[in-house]
Amino acid sequence: MMAQNTAPAPATPALDQTQMPFLESLAAEKARWQTSFHMPGHKGTLAPHPALLDYWGGNIHPADLVEINGIIDYLHAPKGALLAAQHLAAAAYGADHTFFLINGSTVGNIGAIMSAASDGQTVIMARASHRSVYGGVALSGAMPVYIAPEDHPEIGFPLAVRAEAIAALLKAHAPVAAIHITSPNYYGAQSDTAAIRALAHAHGAALLVDEAHGSHLGFHPGLPASATHLRADMVIQSTHKTQGALTQCSMLHCNDSGHVNLARVAQVLALLQTSSPSSILLASLDAARMQMATQGPALLGTALALAHEARAAIRQIEGLWCYGDELIGVNGIHAYDPTKLIIRVTGCGLSGFAAYDRLRYDFGIDAEFADLRQVIASITIGDTAASVQKLVDALRQIAAEARPAHTAEAVIAPPPGLPEIVISPRAAYFAPSRAIPLAEAAGHIVAENIIPYPPGIPLLVPGERIEQPWLDYLAYLMRQGSGVVGPEDKTLRLIRVVDGS
Numbered sequence: 207m208m209a210q211n212t213a214p215a216p217a218t219p220a221l222d223q224t225q226m227p228f229l230e231s232l233a234a235e236k237a238r239w240q241t242s243f244h245m246p247g248h249k250g251t252l253a254p255h256p257a258l259l260d261y262w263g264g265n266i267h268p269a270d271l272v273e274i275n276g277i278i279d280y281l282h283a284p285k286g287a288l289l290a291a292q293h294l295a296a297a298a299y300g301a302d303h304t305f306f307l308i309n310g311s312t313v314g315n316i317g318a319i320m321s322a323a324s325d326g327q328t329v330i331m332a333r334a335s336h337r338s339v340y341g342g343v344a345l346s347g348a349m350p351v352y353i354a355p356e357d358h359p360e361i362g363f364p365l366a367v368r369a370e371a372i373a374a375l376l377k378a379h380a381p382v383a384a385i386h387i388t389s390p391n392y393y394g395a396q397s398d399t400a401a402i403r404a405l406a407h408a409h410g411a412a413l414l415v416d417e418a419h420g421s422h423l424g425f426h427p428g429l430p431a432s433a434t435h436l437r438a439d440m441v442i443q444s445t446h447k448t449q450g451a452l453t454q455c456s457m458l459h460c461n462d463s464g465h466v467n468l469a470r471v472a473q474v475l476a477l478l479q480t481s482s483p484s485s486i487l488l489a490s491l492d493a494a495r496m497q498m499a500t501q502g503p504a505l506l507g508t509a510l511a512l513a514h515e516a517r518a519a520i521r522q523i524e525g526l527w528c529y530g531d532e533l534i535g536v537n538g539i540h541a542y543d544p545t546k547l548i549i550r551v552t553g554c555g556l557s558g559f560a561a562y563d564r565l566r567y568d569f570g571i572d573a574e575f576a577d578l579r580q581v582i583a584s585i586t587i588g589d590t591a592a593s594v595q596k597l598v599d600a601l602r603q604i605a606a607e608a609r610p611a612h613t614a615e616a617v618i619a620p621p622p623g624l625p626e627i628v629i630s631p632r633a634a635y636f637a638p639s640r641a642i643p644l645a646e647a648a649g650h651i652v653a654e655n656i657i658p659y660p661p662g663i664p665l666l667v668p669g670e671r672i673e674q675p676w677l678d679y680l681a682y683l684m685r686q687g688s689g690v691v692g693p694e695d696k697t698l699r700l701i702r703v704v705d706g707s
């Protein structure tokens with residue numbers, strides 16, 4: 207049984223969740239829109255290029271409406287339909303306030319950190335955080351204190367953070383402005399959010415939760431509770447990742463606990479996001495919320511049933527394993543999202559990267575991502591029995607093929623500990639820097655992020671001392687098929703270091 211994050215069921219929203227006020231306001235405006243002498247340049251009348259039309263499957267120019275003279279509600283100062291849409295979202299997702307985002311959870315993380323911490327203030331964060339969290343730290347000027355990553359003994363990746371580890375850091379680094387955790391992470395593992403929130407508040411810190419992979423949580427009893435219901439102060443969700451919203455569409459939810467300055471959040475988001483927000487994107491958030499609020503339990507019930515069937519079937523295939531309840535209790539994992547299929551493939555002589563490629567190139571299946579040992583498939587409300595069966599059949603065939611014993615290099619663990627922080631990420635990010643050969647970089651202070659992708663967790667963050675073991679580990683990951691994001695020189699022959707270091 208899942209020892210899940212439990213929370214009181216969200217209060218029954220008094221609002222009519224079948225409505226889509228923003229989408230409806232756009233439809234009305236589109237119906238009356240006749241002659242435009244304003245942006246966008248296509249004016250809704252210019253025909254898209256046939257190739258674009260073909261790609262889109264229809265002409266979306268007439269739907270590309272912009273805020274003009276207050277007729278269409280404006281993201282950065284909502285007063286009407288968009289405000290109503292955000293209120294409906296807050297009620298549906300179990301928060302006190304919701305901001306729609308059109309630059310993904312990337313801007314949600316950056317905005318949350320910039321509004322919760324100022325220059326020089328301390329933020330406790332997991333090392334295994336998305337690069338946007340590092341972006342928020344660099345832009346705010348906050349000093350990060352990292353929760354030491356603890357690799358899951360089998361999966362080989364840190365999946366959660368322990369409340370006890372955070373308690374120790376809170377004592378050692380007081381005062382702390384904010385704690386940022388990622389829960390659930392890419393693999394669907396959730397930390398003990400309620401315990402961490404209690405700790406944060408006891409120490410006067412805000413709890414910010416990157417729930418990019420959990421916008422569907424809390425809408426079905428078979429799923430863990432969302433951090434919104436667990437009363438985290440700010441919760442960032444990629445509505446586009448696990449629901450029906452268009453790519454880029456996310457939400458930042460806030461709860462009133464005295465740790466969130468809503469006016470500051472609005473100011474920061476206005477600073478970071480475009481002044482010409484796309485109505486098409488925003489409307490898809492309104493519709494995704496309506497769908498989840500009205501049909502979420504039914505749709506997610508189907509997705510969960512498909513995921514459970516797939517997990518059971520994959521576990522029967524020799525050489526494969528699909529993780530489940532046994533994850534709970536290990537390395538701080540408090541709950542997990544069963545719609546994430548973490549499929550271990552090393553038992554059939556493949557790395558996760560190789561299995562990912564086989565699925566893509568030989569079976570026409572794109573998995574969510576891969577790491578050294580696993581390939582991860584995400585089941586959503588968009589799946590069908592046929593799509594899931596196709597995945598299981600492909601895995602069965604891949605596992606059945608005779609192949610020489612796995613000859614890949616033995617799995618190497620990252621160096622113990624974390625690189626030394628010499629100067630703040632902000633200082634290093636904005637310092638004069640120069641590019642030097644990677645082979646000569648040991649001893650210097652790095653000026654750019656070095657993030658093997660997948661899994662997307664920084665090995666080196668601006669301001670840290672480059673030491674040889676981290677370079678050796680980086681080379682190993684790249685040999686295994688990892689790309690690297692962050693450096694200016696994508697080939698990584700050169701790396702930027704802080705001048706004078």
Ligand SMILES: Cc1ncc(COP(=O)(O)O)c(C=O)c1O
Pocket residue numbers: 309310311312313315336338388391392416418419444454456
């Ligand atoms: C944990 C996590 N947080 C944040 C993000 C950024 O989300 P978005 O793509 O919505 O900007 C990602 C993206 O993959 C992620 O995995």
